[in-house]
Amino acid sequence: MIRNAWYVAGFSAEFAPDSITGQVITGRPVVLWRTRQGRAVALDARCAHKRFPLWEGRLLAGDVLECAYHGFAYDPSGKCVAIPALHETGQHIPRTARQRAFPVAEQDGVVWLWPGDAEPASHPPRTVEIGSDGWDTINTEPMEVAANARLLIENLFDLTHFYPLHAGNIGSLADARVPVEIERGRRDGLPYLKTVRRRHSFTLPPMTRDRFGLEVADQLQEHTMVGPGLFHVVVTVAPPGRLGTGDEQGFVLYQSITPRDESSHVWRRSTSCRSGTTWAASPGKSLVEAIVAGAPTVIEQDRWAIEQQQKMFGYPDDDYREVHIKTDGAVVMARHLLDEMEAAEGTAGPAQVRSQRSRQSSDAR
Numbered sequence: 461m462i463r464n465a466w467y468v469a470g471f472s473a474e475f476a477p478d479s480i481t482g483q484v485i486t487g488r489p490v491v492l493w494r495t496r497q498g499r500a501v502a503l504d505a506r507c508a509h510k511r512f513p514l515w516e517g518r519l520l521a522g523d524v525l526e527c528a529y530h531g532f533a534y535d536p537s538g539k540c541v542a543i544p545a546l547h548e549t550g551q552h553i554p555r556t557a558r559q560r561a562f563p564v565a566e567q568d569g570v571v572w573l574w575p576g577d578a579e580p581a582s583h584p585p586r587t588v589e590i591g592s593d594g595w596d597t598i599n600t601e602p603m604e605v606a607a608n609a610r611l612l613i614e615n616l617f618d619l620t621h622f623y624p625l626h627a628g629n630i631g632s633l634a635d636a637r638v639p640v641e642i643e644r645g646r647r648d649g650l651p652y653l654k655t656v657r658r659r660h661s662f663t664l665p666p667m668t669r670d671r672f673g674l675e676v677a678d679q680l681q682e683h684t685m686v687g688p689g690l691f692h693v694v695v696t697v698a699p700p701g702r703l704g705t706g707d708e709q710g711f712v713l714y715q716s717i718t719p720r721d722e723s724s725h726v727w728r729r730s731t732s733c734r735s736g737t738t739w740a741a742s743p744g745k746s747l748v749e750a751i752v753a754g755a756p757t758v759i760e761q762d763r764w765a766i767e768q769q770q771k772m773f774g775y776p777d778d779d780y781r782e783v784h785i786k787t788d789g790a791v792v793m794a795r796h797l798l799d800e801m802e803a804a805e806g807t808a809g810p811a812q813v814r815s816q817r818s819r820q821s822s823d824a825r
């Protein structure tokens with residue numbers, strides 16, 4: 461599990477004034493709230509006194525969070541500023557009564573948290589469409605997925621599962637055969653891995669046809685993992701030969717993957733279309749509404765698939781080995797990249813998952 465990374469703690473709207481949020485991110489319990497000035501802050505959620513979860517506490521004047529058990533109270537820096545039981549003269553708040561504060565950054569409508577031990581080496585990735593007036597955006601509720609975060613990352617890089625998993629909605633057998641261009645690099649201090657798929661005069665699957673009102677189209681589809689915590693998808697569709705002419709339609713999808721622990725994560729999605737774009741099948745409705753309305757079936761299929769995979773990691777490998785084919789190239793590269801990030805901070809996962817994944821990766825080189 462990679463800790464030295466920015467992870468989405470939530471969309472900005474998930475952090476209302478005067479509310480306290482508790483989460484577990486990469487195995488670390490954190491409590492988040494907003495100061496009176498609106499700044500989002502995060503502390504280790506285990507009270508320094510007796511580990512009571514601070515997310516059960518309450519906010520007092522002066523941006524202070526009071527533990528619900530014995531009332532130790534902490535300021536946004538994590539310093540303990542009050543202990544009710546210290547009533548005798550001469551008693552002092554111990555210097556060790558201090559909560560660890562985690563770096564938090566809020567930008568483009570997203571609250572990011574850095575759970576790692578190293579200092580952040582970069583800013584979080586940009587998600588400019590979210591919260592921009594030029595785009596219609598719909599954010600989903602956070603979804604808990606009972607699977608290692610890597611399984612979602614692999615799912616998002618892999619379109620060969622469009623048949624059969626998504627056959628009948630967004631998928632077709634032809635998707636599994638589209639050539640993939642793969643690019644790896646660093647941008648703004650963050651590692652990324654990108655796949656590009658170009659389809660020409662492609663017969664669109666039912667859901668896509670319905671969204672864009674085209675039977676046959678050219679389609680450009682870009683999937684980029686930025687750091688381990690964000691997936692950026694751009695889909696552009698146009699009548700054959702019309703990509704790049706202003707006749708395009710499309711959407712931008714951000715998917716965040718925030719590990720809770722080795723066998724679960726939180727998945728958020730934010731979908732954006734250019735403001736005012738309407739749905740081909742129902743011009744009174746916005747395109748982004750149409751896209752999001754069709755998404756739950758697809759999401760549940762993906763969640764079901766990766767949760768089933770996760771269960772199978774519960775059995776010993778014995779002589780089990782995965783087989784990779786050429787179209788698994790992006791998944792294999794994603795594993796290399798994630799393995800490197802884990803190795804760099806020495807946070808490899810449970811031995812069973814690790815040893816198997818390493819073996820797969822080296823076999824597929």
Ligand code: FES
Nearest residue numbers: 507509510527530
């Ligand atoms: S456990 Fe928090 S004040 Fe005692």
Ligand SMILES: [Fe+2]
Nearest residue numbers: 615621626762
């Ligand atoms: Fe899928």
